[in-house]
Amino acid sequence: MLFRKFLEDRRSTREYKDMIIEKDKMDMLVDFSSKIENSHGNEDISFIFYEDGKKIYKNLKGVAGYAGVMIESPHYIGIQTNNEDDITFLKSSYAMETLLTKIYQMDLGSCWINVMDTPYDSKKILFNGDNKHINYIVAVGYPKNPNRLSEISNSDGLENEDVGYLNTIRPFKEKKYFVEKSTSSRLAVSDIVFENEFGNKMSQEDLDKRGLDELFYYIRYAPSDKNEQPWRFILKNDSADLAIIDPEDKNNLTDAGIMMYYFEEMAKSIGYKGSWEFSESKLQNKNGINYLVVGKYKL
Ligand SMILES: Cc1cc2nc3c(=O)[nH]c(=O)nc-3n(C[C@H](O)[C@H](O)[C@H](O)COP(=O)(O)O)c2cc1C
The missing domain is CATH 3.40.109.10 (NADH Oxidase)
Structure with missing residues (x-):
């Protein structure tokens, strides 16, 4: 895979087919995630796979994601840490994005979901152990429409939000590579x-x-x-x-x-x-x- 192409094409998926991921694919992801967890320096990080997406969605609807707009997907993966120091934040998102690249290679879609401000009582279903922290989970599954730009279809809760950030326009008109003035959703x-x-x-x-x-x-x-x-x-x-x-x-x-x-x-x-x-x-x-x-x- 050409990495530059991957970067240009990648985008968050917010709508999924109602279809579970095949067992062999899921096993491969779990294996790959264990390798990441076992890499040097990742002692404080673990991935948690939530195969029953419906249960997670039901618990987090209205309280997770931007303005409580939870993304519905067949599965989720959480990133759990033992502490919340700056380096752990850096390492855990590095680790998660490593896994998401693998997910993308399997033709699956994903989207980070912010649960940092979700009350503990609502998100306690996510934890695997005491005194741990989960600030993000990701939605994973087959994209409903792989070619469509991502958007939140259930926009309840976002009425008063400036949702410009959900715009994932790509820069077809930009003159590569030095961008002085951006024509896309990204800074120049x-x-x-x-x-x-x-x-x-x-x-x-x-x-x-x-x-x-x-x-x-x-x-x-x-x-x-x-x-x-x-x-x-x-x-x-x-x-x-x-x-x-x-x-x-x-x-x-x-x-x-x-x-x-x-x-x-x-x-x-x-x-x-x-x-x-x-x-x-x-x-x-x-x-x-x-x-x-x-x-x-x-x-
Ligand atoms: C740490 C992090 C948290 C995010 N949280 C959410 C979220 O709660 N809900 C959501 O719809 N998108 C979320 N996103 C996705 C971003 O909105 C998205 O990456 C950004 O708008 C750029 O769009 P793109 O990924 O399609 O290129 C999150 C992304 C990151 C990296």
Whole structure:
């Protein structure tokens, strides 16, 4: 699979066929998820498979997802952690997105569902053990209409919400790869990539010269909570720092972990072999914008 094509094509699926996933496929997913759990550094993370989707939907309808709009699917997978420190947020979403890429390769659809603010009593059905945390589950199943843009069909609860973030328009008119002004649901490359310092715009020429234009073009298609795209990159001579804006919102750390996964995979496809090192940095402020550097990737 061409990773760039995968990134451009991937989108959240919010409507599913009423059809369960075959046992052999499910077993493969469970096996793959155990491998992720057993990888070095993932000791605090576990996946939970909820095969009886109907039961989960019934319990979470009205209290999970954006404005309580729960997505109905035949199965769900939760990501459970032993703590809620910043690194665990980063690692758990990296792990989940690794699994979701596998899911996509099996022609299945998925959509993250935010249960961070769902009251404990409503979501206790999800847990597998005491003193654990579950802030996200994902819906998984066969997409009802694989070619249609995703939207929430049951929009009860979203009447007063600005649902622009559910728009998944893809940038057919964008001039690849340096995007100065975005015509899609994603920010422009020039809005997320800075040179040496946060906020310092990078020119198309400089990005081209470093051969990184394609990388930054495609990774913008990473999913993010409410499509807020909080990731920013500070490009240095021999490395890239990943920063997130508004780090007090823990969802932004989740989005950063997803981005770390896509960045590594996309970088691999253009010949880099690195991986992110987590940074222990302090909250910084530039022109009134709070940001936190969460990782470094050697280029
Ligand atoms: C951490 C996270 C939480 C999300 N939570 C929800 C959710 O609760 N409900 C929902 O409909 N979509 C949710 N999404 C999906 C995003 O809205 C979606 O990724 C974004 O709008 C971009 O659209 P796309 O994935 O189709 O490219 C979530 C995504 C992420 C990464």
